[in-house]
Amino acid sequence: MAGLSRGWKWLRRNALPIYACLAVAYMLIPIVVIAVFSFGATPKGKLTFGLDHGFTTEYWSSAFSLPDLNEALMTSLRLAALSTAISTAIGTMMALALVRHRFHGRRAANLLIVIPMATPEVVIGASLLSMFIYYSFALGFTTLLIAHVMFSISFVVVVVRSRLIGFDRHLEEAAADLGATPFATFRTVTLPLLAPGILAAALLAFALSIDDFVISNFNSGTTVTFPLYVFGVALRGIPVQVNVLATMLFALIAVAVCLVLWQQRRAERMAAVRPEREAAPIPAPAS
Amino acid sequence: MGLKQRLVPYWLLGPGLLWLVLFFLVPMYFMGELALRSGTLTTGFTFDWAWANFPDSLSGHAEQIVRSFFYAGTATVLALLISYPLAYAIAFRAGRFKLLLLFAVIAPFFTTYLIRTIAWKTILSDSSPVVSVLQTLSLVPPDGRVLATSGAVIAGLTYNFLPFMVLPLYANLERLDLRLIEAAKDLYSSSHTAFLRVTLPLTMPGIVAGVLLTFIPAFGDYINALVLGGTQQAMIGNVIQSLYLTQRDYPEAAALSFLMMALILAIVVVYIRFAGTGAFMGDEEEAT
Numbered sequence: 001m002a003g004l005s006r007g008w009k010w011l012r013r014n015a016l017p018i019y020a021c022l023a024v025a026y027m028l029i030p031i032v033v034i035a036v037f038s039f040g041a042t043p044k045g046k047l048t049f050g051l052d053h054g055f056t057t058e059y060w061s062s063a064f065s066l067p068d069l070n071e072a073l074m075t076s077l078r079l080a081a082l083s084t085a086i087s088t089a090i091g092t093m094m095a096l097a098l099v100r101h102r103f104h105g106r107r108a109a110n111l112l113i114v115i116p117m118a119t120p121e122v123v124i125g126a127s128l129l130s131m132f133i134y135y136s137f138a139l140g141f142t143t144l145l146i147a148h149v150m151f152s153i154s155f156v157v158v159v160v161r162s163r164l165i166g167f168d169r170h171l172e173e174a175a176a177d178l179g180a181t182p183f184a185t186f187r188t189v190t191l192p193l194l195a196p197g198i199l200a201a202a203l204l205a206f207a208l209s210i211d212d213f214v215i216s217n218f219n220s221g222t223t224v225t226f227p228l229y230v231f232g233v234a235l236r237g238i239p240v241q242v243n244v245l246a247t248m249l250f251a252l253i254a255v256a257v258c259l260v261l262w263q264q265r266r267a268e269r270m271a272a273v274r275p276e277r278e279a280a281p282i283p284a285p286a287s
Numbered sequence: 288m289g290l291k292q293r294l295v296p297y298w299l300l301g302p303g304l305l306w307l308v309l310f311f312l313v314p315m316y317f318m319g320e321l322a323l324r325s326g327t328l329t330t331g332f333t334f335d336w337a338w339a340n341f342p343d344s345l346s347g348h349a350e351q352i353v354r355s356f357f358y359a360g361t362a363t364v365l366a367l368l369i370s371y372p373l374a375y376a377i378a379f380r381a382g383r384f385k386l387l388l389l390f391a392v393i394a395p396f397f398t399t400y401l402i403r404t405i406a407w408k409t410i411l412s413d414s415s416p417v418v419s420v421l422q423t424l425s426l427v428p429p430d431g432r433v434l435a436t437s438g439a440v441i442a443g444l445t446y447n448f449l450p451f452m453v454l455p456l457y458a459n460l461e462r463l464d465l466r467l468i469e470a471a472k473d474l475y476s477s478s479h480t481a482f483l484r485v486t487l488p489l490t491m492p493g494i495v496a497g498v499l500l501t502f503i504p505a506f507g508d509y510i511n512a513l514v515l516g517g518t519q520q521a522m523i524g525n526v527i528q529s530l531y532l533t534q535r536d537y538p539e540a541a542a543l544s545f546l547m548m549a550l551i552l553a554i555v556v557v558y559i560r561f562a563g564t565g566a567f568m569g570d571e572e573e574a575t
Contacts, residue, residue, distance in 0.1 A: 020376035023369060024391040027449065030406035031398055037409065047405075050414055094303040101296035109300055111559070112307050118499065118555045119311075119548065120507020122524045126531055126544040127314035130321045133537065150310040153303055213401045213510065218531065227401045234514075238405070246402045253397040261386065 031250060038243035046237030059240040063248070066241055072229035073245060079141065079225060080209035083148035088202040090149075091156025092194075098157070099164040117154045124151060125218030132219065139221025147219050148212065152205040159204060163197025196264040203256055210249065315548065322542035328535045340542040348526050348543065355523040358437065358512075359505035362444035366452040366501050367494065369445070374456035374493075378463070392453050400447065404514045407443055408434065411515065435517030443511035451500040459493025492562060499558060503551055523547060 011018075041056040042048045064070055098109065116124065128147055132139060171193065175185040213227035220228055230242055322340050324332040345352065377388045395403055410417055411433040421427040433439050463486065471481040509524030523543070530540035 016372060016376045016380050020373050020381070020388060023373040024388055026369075026446075027391055027395055029410065030403045030446075031394060033406040033409055034398060034402060037406075047409070090303040090306065093299040097296040097299035101299075103293070103296045109304060112304065112312070114559070115552070115555060116307065116311050118503055119551060120504060120524070122507045122509065122527050123544050123548045123551070124311070126527055126540065127318040127548075128310065129531060130318040130537070130541055131314040133321070134317045146310050150306060153306060157303070207396055211396070211399050213399070217528070227399050230399070230401050230405070234405070242402065246398055249399075250394075250397045254394065257390065257393075257397070261390070 034243050034250070035247045038240060038247050040240065042240060044237065045239055047240055047243065059244050063241055063244045066239055068224070069229060069239065069241055069245070072224045072226050075141070075223060076210055076226040079144055079148060080206050083145055083152055083209045084202050084205040086145075087149045087152035087156050087205045088198060091153045091201060091205075092160050092198055094153070095157045095160035095164055099161055099167075113154045113157050116151060117158075121151075121212075121214035125215040128215070129218045139219055140223045143219040143221070144216055144223060144225070147215050148209045151212070151215060152208055155204050155208060156201040159201035160194070160197050163194060163200075167193065193267070196260060196267050200260050200264065203253070203260055207253055210253075315545075318541045318545050318548075321537050322545045324538045326538075328537075332538055337538065340538050341546060344539045344542040345546065347539075348523065351521050351523050351526050354520070355506050358441050358444060358522060359502050359508075361441050362448065362505050363452075363498055363502045365441070365445045366449050367498065370449060370452040370456055370497065371494075374453050374460055377453075377457055378460035379465075389457070392450050395447075395450065401510060401514075404443055404447065404510055407439075407446065408514050411439055411442075434515060435520065437516075437520060439515040440511050440520045440522075443515045444505045444508060447508075447511065448501045448505050451504070452497040455496040455500060456490065456493045459490045459496075463489055495558065495562065499554065503554070506551075507547060 037047060037051070038059060039055045039057065040048070040051045041053040041058070043053065045059070094109075094113070097103075098106065125147070128143070128150075129139075131137075132143055137143065171189050172185050175189045176182075180188065210226065212225075213231060216225055216228055217231070224232065226245070230238060233239065233242075320334065321332070323337050324334050325337040325340070326332040373392075377385060377392075381388050409415070412418070413432050413434065418427065418433050421433065422429055422431070427433060467485050467489070468481050471485045472478070476484065507524050509522055509528050512520045512522045512525050527540055527544045527547070530536045530543065534540075
């Protein structure tokens with residue numbers, strides 16, 4: 001009895017962490033399923049709902065053997081790279097303006113950045129398509145790029161902004177005091193300190209672009225991205241290679257996120273040392 | 288400050304704002320314009336102030352609209368119930384595992400949304416162990432299935448938008464001043480009362496932000512209904528999608544998505560009036 005009540009007490013005290021572990025496991029279930037089924041043997045090379053045929057590494061060794069899938073993946077990677085480069089550049093500039101400057105129309109600018117994030121993807125896709133239809137604009141890679149940059153900008157601004165708000169401007173002033181030109185200060189002080197934030201924003205933009213199905217579905221024309229390919233073959237049966245590539249992409253992005261987090265923590269640790277040093281008593285001038 | 292200095296923010300904002308105006312605001316105008324046309328794909332659509340498209344688009348799809356509210360609402364409530372304790376645990380009880388847990392919460396984003404949802408289709412498929420467990424527990428009738436039911440779509444929506452609920456809640460809880468809870472306990476409040484009267488009201492901004500960030504995308508979603516539901520689970524997003532891309536009845540499709548945008552915009556504007564844009568931007572600087 002005593003053991004039972006002790007067990008109950010322990011359970012009550014640790015209910016929250018146990019619950020957190022269960023919830024996190026729930027978050028990870030589909031990822032595990034995707035990875036496990038990438039090793040599942042199936043008679044026709046198409047995903048099935050069971051693992052009755054045992055396991056194989058066959059699809060990992062033939063990961064890039066489907067030309068259509070390769071092409072879709074390459075299109076997605078190219079699209080994501082371009083849209084990340086553009087949205088990160090102009091989003092960072094916007095974040096700098098919003099945090100560093102007070103100007104007329106700041107509230108309106110904020111609103112224009114926030115509202116796209118709160119708009120359902122269907123509406124964004126549909127409205128862009130409406131405009132492209134009006135101008136009889138040919139749908140394809142260009143329209144996809146326009147759309148992807150559009151929905152990435154807001155997220156880039158939010159991430160870079162949060163980094164900028166905690167920024168110690170004394171460092172820039174110090175550089176200026178030491179005779180650095182504004183450009184040199186930006187290049188040698190501001191940019192390196194902002195780098196983790198910009199990198200995180202770029203990573204988010206990349207993930208958003210690679211992941212997007214809904215908006216792309218409206219504006220792709222005959223261009224096929226990775227998610228559009230998966231959707232297209234879903235009825236006929238999804239090749240197991242899709243799971244292989246999805247697992248590879250997951251691993252790639254997860255490693256990149258870890259690197260960014262590690263870099264961010266290092267930057268924070270470096271920044272965290274400073275206040276202590278400032279607080280240290282200034283040695284009395286030896287006179 | 289010189290003129291050149293004052294123009295700096297506009298130069299910095301210029302390209303981005305231009306992009307958002309040209310490819311977010313202007314398309315909204317064209318969607319409204321398309322919604323006021325009439326005709327068919329073969330004869331072409333002519334602009335003739337066809338206001339009737341708006342009520343028509345609503346009345347023809349009342350069922351899917353009601354269903355979207357119900358599915359998205361239920362998914363949002365479930366996500367809140369699942370997320371609050373999780374966010375609380377990450378903020379206060381995780382210790383050195385905090386970063387790892389946060390990483391796990393956003394990990395689903397590293398796989399494609401569509402593939403993730405298809406994975407749930409595998410998990411909930413008729414022969415899966417999950418379904419047999421549910422059948423043993425009599426939660427699902429012995430010959431019943433989980434796929435192609437409302438439950439499957441709601442479960443999918445809840446899962447897919449969970450990180451949008453956890454992150455704002457966590458951000459809010461993380462900033463919570465724990466001394467206030469201690470003060471409540473010093474004044475002989477029970478943990479239960481302290482939570483209801485101190486913690487919960489103080490985390491209301493996070494709850495509201497999380498609810499909006501979950502409800503809005505869930506309301507417009509059509510992937511979950513498409514992959515996990517059957518013909519009886521279609522949501523408003525499915526209707527817009529098929530009107531635009533399959534039936535090509537552009538005016539009705541445009542009218543419907545225009546109304547959806549108007550509804551969402553109304554919710555967001557009311558919210559921003561009370562809370563500022565800060566909560567969406569991840570800080571409270573703007574909140575006045």
